[in-house]
Amino acid sequence: MQQTGQIFHKALVxxxxxxxxxxLQGMIDNRLAGRLYAVDFDKSVIHHAMADKLIQAGDDxxxxxxxxxxxxxxxxxxxxxxxxxxxxxxxxxxTAIDNQLLPSDVIISDTASTKGNxxxxxxxxxxxxxxxxxxxxxIAGAExxxxxxxxxxxxxxxxxxxxxxxxxxxQAVDKIATLWQSLGASVDFMPSDKHDEILALTxxxxxxxxxxxxxxxxxDEENLNIFKYAGGGFRDFSRISAxxxxxxxxxxxxxxxxxxxxxxxxxxxxxxxxxDIENDNSEKLLETFEIAKNAREYFGRLLVExxxxxxx
Amino acid sequence: MQQTGQIFHKALVxxxxxxxxxxLQGMIDNRLAGRLYAVDFDKSVIHHAMADKLIQAGDDxxxxxxxxxxxxxxxxxxxxxxxxxxxxxxxxxxTAIDNQLLPSDVIISDTASTKGNxxxxxxxxxxxxxxxxxxxxxIAGAExxxxxxxxxxxxxxxxxxxxxxxxxxxQAVDKIATLWQSLGASVDFMPSDKHDEILALTxxxxxxxxxxxxxxxxxDEENLNIFKYAGGGFRDFSRISAxxxxxxxxxxxxxxxxxxxxxxxxxxxxxxxxxDIENDNSEKLLETFEIAKNAREYFGRLLVExxxxxxx
Ligand SMILES: NC(=O)c1ccc[n+]([C@@H]2O[C@H](COP(=O)([O-])OP(=O)(O)OC[C@H]3O[C@@H](n4cnc5c(N)ncnc54)[C@H](O)[C@@H]3O)[C@@H](O)[C@H]2O)c1
Ligand SMILES: NC(=O)c1ccc[n+]([C@@H]2O[C@H](COP(=O)([O-])OP(=O)(O)OC[C@H]3O[C@@H](n4cnc5c(N)ncnc54)[C@H](O)[C@@H]3O)[C@@H](O)[C@H]2O)c1
Numbered sequence: 001m002q003q004t005g006q007i008f009h010k011a012l013v014x015x016x017x018x019x020x021x022x023x024l025q026g027m028i029d030n031r032l033a034g035r036l037y038a039v040d041f042d043k044s045v046i047h048h049a050m051a052d053k054l055i056q057a058g059d060d061x062x063x064x065x066x067x068x069x070x071x072x073x074x075x076x077x078x079x080x081x082x083x084x085x086x087x088x089x090x091x092x093x094x095t096a097i098d099n100q101l102l103p104s105d106v107i108i109s110d111t112a113s114t115k116g117n118x119x120x121x122x123x124x125x126x127x128x129x130x131x132x133x134x135x136x137x138x139i140a141g142a143e144x145x146x147x148x149x150x151x152x153x154x155x156x157x158x159x160x161x162x163x164x165x166x167x168x169x170x171q172a173v174d175k176i177a178t179l180w181q182s183l184g185a186s187v188d189f190m191p192s193d194k195h196d197e198i199l200a201l202t203x204x205x206x207x208x209x210x211x212x213x214x215x216x217x218x219x220d221e222e223n224l225n226i227f228k229y230a231g232g233g234f235r236d237f238s239r240i241s242a243x244x245x246x247x248x249x250x251x252x253x254x255x256x257x258x259x260x261x262x263x264x265x266x267x268x269x270x271x272x273x274x275x276d277i278e279n280d281n282s283e284k285l286l287e288t289f290e291i292a293k294n295a296r297e298y299f300g301r302l303l304v305e306x307x308x309x310x311x312x
Numbered sequence: 313m314q315q316t317g318q319i320f321h322k323a324l325v326x327x328x329x330x331x332x333x334x335x336l337q338g339m340i341d342n343r344l345a346g347r348l349y350a351v352d353f354d355k356s357v358i359h360h361a362m363a364d365k366l367i368q369a370g371d372d373x374x375x376x377x378x379x380x381x382x383x384x385x386x387x388x389x390x391x392x393x394x395x396x397x398x399x400x401x402x403x404x405x406x407t408a409i410d411n412q413l414l415p416s417d418v419i420i421s422d423t424a425s426t427k428g429n430x431x432x433x434x435x436x437x438x439x440x441x442x443x444x445x446x447x448x449x450x451i452a453g454a455e456x457x458x459x460x461x462x463x464x465x466x467x468x469x470x471x472x473x474x475x476x477x478x479x480x481x482x483q484a485v486d487k488i489a490t491l492w493q494s495l496g497a498s499v500d501f502m503p504s505d506k507h508d509e510i511l512a513l514t515x516x517x518x519x520x521x522x523x524x525x526x527x528x529x530x531x532d533e534e535n536l537n538i539f540k541y542a543g544g545g546f547r548d549f550s551r552i553s554a555x556x557x558x559x560x561x562x563x564x565x566x567x568x569x570x571x572x573x574x575x576x577x578x579x580x581x582x583x584x585x586x587x588d589i590e591n592d593n594s595e596k597l598l599e600t601f602e603i604a605k606n607a608r609e610y611f612g613r614l615l616v617e618x619x620x621x622x623x624x
Binding site for chain 2: 139199205216236253270303
């Protein structure tokens with residue numbers, strides 16, 4: 001891990017769930033900020049973070065905390081609330097800046113899984129794309145969620161994607177990149193539309209496809225009986241069907257365009273496979289499966305390398 | 313585990329891979345047969361089984377072994393070769409019976425993942441459905457394959473489906489049920505078309521859907537680069553894409569009708585989800601995902617119970 005020392009004077013984390021809590025913990029463990037503050041509309045989480053002396057102060061309402069004046073020299077806000085709640089947070093940040101409770105050049109960053117929609121929201125709220133708004137997405141997670149599941153090393157050896165926009169301040173982007181590198185992540189840059197396309201394929205689509213098959217089995221005439229006959233293949237394939245319906249609902253709608261495009265391309269492949277099975281097109285079927293198998297084995301090797309890096 | 317003692321006087325296992333090897337090992341561990349024989353067209357496997365004194369005799373060719381006369385009082389043949397190879401084995405068994413090298417009332421059973429096609433093949437070969445042909449399918453497996461991966465306890469606490477046909481001899485069916493119960497499996501009975509329908513949904517379809525998405529990513533313009541951004545959800549979803557192309561090609565074609573029907577129903581669900589996303593139909597999306605999530609959690613509990621039974 002890079003040794004960087006303090007990056008921010010005063011940092012504020014909004015949303016102390018798995019991701020926000022892990023960012024906070026990682027910033028503490030690596031001494032990346034002089035002072036740390038937090039906002040979460042769940043009071044108990046703030047109490048907990050205060051009691052454990054993880055933060056200097058916190059509140060369940062951003063504007064209350066800002067009104068105390070402690071954020072007038074805050075230089076970084078990390079928004080780690082569910083995607084659909086980011087818009088309301090950006091509105092409050094705008095209000096705080098307008099009332100000089102937050103500096104106008106405060107770096108604003110996020111962790112959300114979709115990016116295009118946040119750029120749109122930011123543009124609508126600020127009337128421009130703020131130069132200090134740096135969109136970031138850690139490709140990391142855990143089965144568990146919430147503050148108690150936080151882990152300062154969660155991002156170690158994982159990718160973090162930054163989506164710079166056309167009006168970004170280079171220094172702001174660099175600082176956010178340094179922050180995540182200091183948390184152990186490997187930072188890549190790409191435009192937000194590319195990000196949304198890639199994530200639609202690698203993350204959003206698998207969730208949709210898994211939900212769809214589990215739903216099909218659950219509503220089969222055999223009813224839940226059918227699950228008695230499902231084995232290890234289905235177990236792994238369907239694991240993500242147990243993900244939060246609300247969170248995924250939000251993501252599919254927030255990334256609607258890219259998800260629908262990915263789904264259409266997928267449907268074309270399914271139609272082709274269907275025709276190949278109907279017509280006993282062995283050659284074509286074997287070719288398709290071979291390409292998939294090789295790609296999955298390549299992906300498996302990437303995962304092994306990542307694990308090795310993690311244990312360094 | 314039930315204590316049954318010897319079920320068969322002389323049993324022959326054809327195909328000493330993961331499944332055949334595990335049946336053989338389980339029969340030895342539980343002393344279920346007086347004498348054991350094996351056939352596998354891979355000579356080294358037979359040598360190995362002989363050297364380890366697991367079998368009395370074996371050969372890479374069924375008719376060679378039969379010609380030695382050791383099978384004239386064999387009362388059970390378990391066919392555990394890949395599905396597409398079962399037909400050729402049944403033909404050889406017919407020849408051996410016709411030449412009085414195998415008794416005409418020998419119980420013939422299998423382990424294949426598809427059943428309708430085997431019934432058809434058997435009918436074509438024997439001119440009837442042999443009363444002593446008992447179709448069985450263990451819902452168990454392992455990442456590994458081949459004889460060296462064999463495990464006498466592989467079937468413990470797993471389902472085994474027997475598909476009795478209309479002309480089955482009840483005693484033959486009972487003996488095969490007892491065999492698998494003695495190996496620790498929990499035996500269910502269902503008609504072969506029901507079996508093929510259920511397996512299409514719980515096993516064959518997930519493999520097809522996983523192959524399709526991994527293929528889509530592998531052929532994306534980003535090429536293999538895209539896998540850098542895939543996380544744990546995709547990892548689990550796509551694990552079965554690394555399965556044997558030849559084996560799955562065979563299964564999709566062997567179970568063509570049920571696979572295509574399952575696929576059509578799946579496509580209808582995908583189309584509905586697509587429309588729901590297009591139309592921001594939050595209520596419908598949430599309802600679908602909730603049903604899937606609940607079903608997956610129910611399935612998860614079934615798995616936990618199975619694990620508990622396994623460790624008894
Ligand atoms: N969990 C993952 O695997 C993962 C991975 C990458 C990115 N993300 C993204 O990171 C963000 C946070 O995810 P998480 O897994 O930490 O979620 P989480 O559910 O664990 O935590 C979210 C936290 O935000 C708080 N919160 C919600 N709305 C709020 C509001 N309006 N004001 C203040 N606090 C609010 C909640 O009380 C909770 O403590 C999401 O945008 C998610 O898409 C998650
Ligand atoms: N592996 C599983 O998860 C699993 C689960 C349930 C059922 N099955 C079914 O069980 C059967 C065996 O599967 P497996 O996983 O043990 O396969 P495997 O590849 O591990 O073993 C198959 C064995 O059969 C031999 N063989 C192939 N063709 C032959 C022939 N014509 N004559 C003689 N020997 C031949 C091979 O040399 C090999 O040793 C298949 O029908 C499969 O569909 C497999």
